[in-house]
Each structure stands twice: as structure tokens, then as C-alpha cells.
Amino acid sequence: MREGARAARRLAEGAVLRDVIDTSDPSAWLGLDEQVRAEEWYFPPYVAPAWEETAGGRSLTAALRAGGPLTEGQLALALCHRDGRIRHRALGRVAGFPALLPLVAVRCTDWAQPVRDRARERFAEALDAEAAARLAPLVRRLADRHRGDFALGLLGEVLRQAPGERLAPLLASPDRPVRRFAYRLSVEEGLLSPAELARAAARDDDAVVQNLCADAALAAVGEADAEEVLGALLGARSPRARSAGVTALRRLERPGPAVGFLADRSALVRACARYVVRQNGTDPLPWYRDRCADPGDPALPPGAAIGLAECGTHADAALLWPLLDHPVPGVRARAVAGLRALDVTDLPRMRRLLDDPAPGVVGEATLALLPSAGLLPEPWLAERLAAGRPRWVRVSAYRLLDAHGGVARLRAAVALLGDTDERLRTRAELAVRRTRPWGADAEVAELLGRARAHLG
Structure with a gap:
């Protein structure tokens, strides 16, 4: 039995709503609404859920039809009932039960128009600034449903008229769509x-935010707050925020700091920095x-090596080759990436880096070596597939042997079928299973036989 169906049975037996579900969790309300109408995934249609057959379930229906008193839990069940007429009657009884407003919001998306219309009336009557801030996560989820736009629109109207501090909890919400809203x-x-907008752009981990x-911070920035806005954006961890700050340097006529971002770790930020520098009349190359120029400079940032390749020429490979021996791993890695970007490959010089x-x-x-x-x-x-080698060396060797194709690929895959590294073993098994015998090669037949014996 699902949690929602279990909750429905407990409510029918008289349990208090807040003891049955986490009333602060939107998922709990949505789960209750769904599972009140069915206990199991195989529940047959047109058969009443078991909770309706209990004494509590029967008394709920009778009290609702006769206008008798209902507890909060009973009314919650009625708001989720499979019968639209009961849901409609229950909406006429929700006044005085503010804890049930989440279910009224759910009924605003109801498939039955009379239920939906009454729910929207009740929701509009009850929604104030405090309730809007509290219900925002649930309403935002409901907005993704068919007919979910009404509640979201009403939520926006109420919050627009509320004091700005009402939005503060939503701006810090762990729910990403709520923060966006x-x-x-x-x-x-x-x-x-x-x-404040610039600090939010620098702090938030969501790309949309x-x-x-x-964009909003830079559209509204003036001379008085330019330093603070640029400081927040240029110091941000996010490449999007940093790139926005770098690009804004030109519009704010402060191109000088852009030079400091030519070697940024992000390709996007480096490209924006080159744009600003060029617009200021300087070639970044x-x-x-x-x-x-100094391959032994310990302060050389890795972004400088790849940045040279991004705007340089084939001849600039001469400056990148010595960087393959730089003491900083990041510089070596970016130098290799730069050589690949310039389409320069020297097999012996590049091959030794597989043991880095x-x-x-x-x-x-x-x-860089895969094409060759x-x-x-x-x-x-x-040799580099051996179990004693570092994992990244073994993965590299397997990728290159796989790129060999033919019997070399099959040999490497069969050798790894019993390996302790689960991911390598899985890749090898897939390669073997996809192999089809070809020709009359005795070695291929022997390898496939070994593989079948291992895989069963």
C-alpha cells in the first residue's frame, strides 16, 4: 500500500491531519490527493477504495450530505474524493480550515469544471500574502499541470501587492523553480x-537565476553602484556571472580589468575578455x-595555454609543446588541449603523457590521440590495462584499444571480463556482446569462446 493510501485510511479512522502527512511538503499534499482515490497501481476502476468502506469513510459521506460536522481530516479526504459531487460539496465547507488551503489550490486544477470554478473562488477569497509565500512551492508545481495557470497568476498578484520582505524566504528557497519565480x-x-541582484547572480547555483x-543588475547599474555590482559579478564562481561582469566592463568604459580575465578557467569568460580587449583597440594574442613564453613559470595560469590556442595560429604550437613538461598539472592538461585545438599532434611526444x-x-x-x-x-x-596501473591510465588504454577496432578491441575487452573495476568490466562486457564472428579467424573464435564461458 502506498503512503498516500495509508494516510487516507488513517484520516478516515480519525487521525489528525498534521500527524498523518508533512503539511510543509508539497509532495505530501499531491500524494494524498492522488492516493485517496486508489490504493494500489492495479486498483480496478469504479470500485471504491477500502477507506470508503470503513466506518469513518461512511460517516464522512453521510455528514457531508446531511450538512453535519466534519473534522479537518475528514474534510481533507472529501476534497480529494473520487466523486466530483463530494469534492464540490467539500469546497463549500472549507471556510475556517486554513490548513486545507493547499488542497483548495490542488482543486483549482480539477478536471471537473464546477469543482474547479468553486475552488478558484475559495482560493481567491482565502489567499493573503502570508499564505501565498507559504504555498508558493505547491502552486509552482501545480502550474505545470493543465489548467494550473490560475493559481500561479493569483499567487503573483498577491505577492506583488505584499511587502518586499514576504519574498525573502522564496528567494532563498531550496526549490529551484520557486527561486526563479x-x-x-x-x-x-x-x-x-x-x-543585490549582482550578489544573487554570483551566489545562486541556478543558471536561469x-x-x-x-542582466537585471547590469540594466539598472549606475555610476554610484558600478564598483559594487562589478565586484560581485567579476568575483563570482559561476562563469555566467563572471562573463556578464567582464562584458559590462566595456559598456561602463572600464576595459582595463578585462586583461585579468584573458586566462580565466572558463572558455566563455576568456572569450568575453578578448572581446572587451579588442574593442579597446588591443590585440590579446x-x-x-x-x-x-617561459615554460618554467610556476605562476602561469592554465587558462593562458588554452587561451593562446583559442586565438592563435598553427605556429603558436611551438610555445605550447614546452608546456607539456610544466610542473603544474593544469597547465600540462590545457597545453595538450591547446595543441589538439590547433590540430597539432606529434605521436611520440603525446604518447608519453599517457603515463602522466x-x-x-x-x-x-x-x-588528442584517439584519431591516431x-x-x-x-x-x-x-600493458597499461594491467590491474596495478592507475585507473585513469587503464581507462585511457582501453579507450585507445577500443578505437583500434577489430581483434585488438576484442582482445582488450576479453582481458577485462573478470576485472575488479565494475565500470571497465561493464564496458568490456558490452563490447563483447556486440561482437559478431567474422571470417574464419581462429583467434577471434577462441576469444569469443572464452567470453561465452565467462558470461554464460
Whole structure:
């Protein structure tokens, strides 16, 4: 029996509503509404749920039809009843039961128009600023349903007329759609200053909120608060917020700080920084070349290496090759990525990086070598599948052997069928199962026989 059906039975037996469900959880209300009408997924249609056959269930229906007194729990069951006439009658009795307003909101999306219309009347009568803030998570979920726009529209109207502090809990809500709704409302009503919007863009982990708040902050920023807005955006962890701040440097006629973002860890921020620098009349390429000129510079940021490749030419590979021996793993990895972006590959020089102690470097080297995997010696790669090797080396070796194709791929897959690494073993099993015998190759037949014996 599902939790909602269990809750319905307890309510019919006289349990108090707040003891049966978590009244602060929107999912609990939606689950109750659904499960009051059916106990199990295989419940046959047109047969009453078991709770209706209990003494409490029968007394509920009788009291509702006769106008007798109802408890909060009984009225909750009536609001979710399978019979639309009972739901309609129950909506006429909800006055004086503010705890049932969530179910009234649910009935605003009811499939029966008389029920839906009465629910909307009751919801409009009862919804105030305090209730709107409390019900926002539930109403926002209901908005995704057919006919769910009414409750959301009413919620917005009430909150627009409420004091700004009513939105504060919604702006900090863990529910992402609720935060989006609250920030849109705040932006439309001008409830937050540009500095507050910039801090929100820098702080929030949702891309929609980041873009919304950053755009609104920059649209409203003035000379007086420019420093605070730019400081929040440029110092943000999110690349979206930082890129918005960097791009705004040009509009605010402060292009100087953009140079400091040419080597940012984000490609988006680097591109925006190059745009601002170019618009200020400076070519960023010499800056990248000068920054990468010393391959032993311990302060070299990884973004400088990949940034050089992003705006450089084929000849700039000469500055990237020495960086493959840089002491910082991030620089080595970005240098490999830069060489790949410039379409420059030297098999012997790149191949040694498959034994690099840094997983990021091995991963980038693998991507660079995949198009030339067939030129790498199969026995040399097979050695790196050994169980004693670091996991990232083994994964790299398997990817390259898989790219070999043919019998090399099958050998590598069969060798890993009994491996202790579950993910590698699963990939190997899939490769073997997809293999179809070809030709009269005795080795292929022997490998497939070993695989069948292992897999069963």
C-alpha cells in the first residue's frame, strides 16, 4: 500500500491531519490527493477504495450530505474524493480550515469544471500574502499541470501587492523553480537593487537565476553602484556571472580589468575578455604569447595555454609543446588541449603523457590521440590495462584499444571480463556482446569462446 493510501485510511479512522502527512511538503499534499482515490497501481476502476468502506469513510459521506460536522481530516479526504459531487460539496465547507488551503489550490486544477470554478473562488477569497509565500512551492508545481495557470497568476498578484520582505524566504528557497519565480517577480517589481541582484547572480547555483539577475543588475547599474555590482559579478564562481561582469566592463568604459580575465578557467569568460580587449583597440594574442613564453613559470595560469590556442595560429604550437613538461598539472592538461585545438599532434611526444601522474593530463592526451589510435602499438597499450596501473591510465588504454577496432578491441575487452573495476568490466562486457564472428579467424573464435564461458 502506498503512503498516500495509508494516510487516507488513517484520516478516515480519525487521525489528525498534521500527524498523518508533512503539511510543509508539497509532495505530501499531491500524494494524498492522488492516493485517496486508489490504493494500489492495479486498483480496478469504479470500485471504491477500502477507506470508503470503513466506518469513518461512511460517516464522512453521510455528514457531508446531511450538512453535519466534519473534522479537518475528514474534510481533507472529501476534497480529494473520487466523486466530483463530494469534492464540490467539500469546497463549500472549507471556510475556517486554513490548513486545507493547499488542497483548495490542488482543486483549482480539477478536471471537473464546477469543482474547479468553486475552488478558484475559495482560493481567491482565502489567499493573503502570508499564505501565498507559504504555498508558493505547491502552486509552482501545480502550474505545470493543465489548467494550473490560475493559481500561479493569483499567487503573483498577491505577492506583488505584499511587502518586499514576504519574498525573502522564496528567494532563498531550496526549490529551484520557486527561486526563479521569486526573482522574476522581484525584477519585474524592482524590489532588489543592482548590487543585490549582482550578489544573487554570483551566489545562486541556478543558471536561469544567474542570467536573470546579472542582466537585471547590469540594466539598472549606475555610476554610484558600478564598483559594487562589478565586484560581485567579476568575483563570482559561476562563469555566467563572471562573463556578464567582464562584458559590462566595456559598456561602463572600464576595459582595463578585462586583461585579468584573458586566462580565466572558463572558455566563455576568456572569450568575453578578448572581446572587451579588442574593442579597446588591443590585440590579446601578444599577451598570450608573452605569458606562455617561459615554460618554467610556476605562476602561469592554465587558462593562458588554452587561451593562446583559442586565438592563435598553427605556429603558436611551438610555445605550447614546452608546456607539456610544466610542473603544474593544469597547465600540462590545457597545453595538450591547446595543441589538439590547433590540430597539432606529434605521436611520440603525446604518447608519453599517457603515463602522466595527473588524470586530467592523461584524459586530454587520450582525446588528442584517439584519431591516431591505430598507430599506437597494441602491446604497449595492453600493458597499461594491467590491474596495478592507475585507473585513469587503464581507462585511457582501453579507450585507445577500443578505437583500434577489430581483434585488438576484442582482445582488450576479453582481458577485462573478470576485472575488479565494475565500470571497465561493464564496458568490456558490452563490447563483447556486440561482437559478431567474422571470417574464419581462429583467434577471434577462441576469444569469443572464452567470453561465452565467462558470461554464460
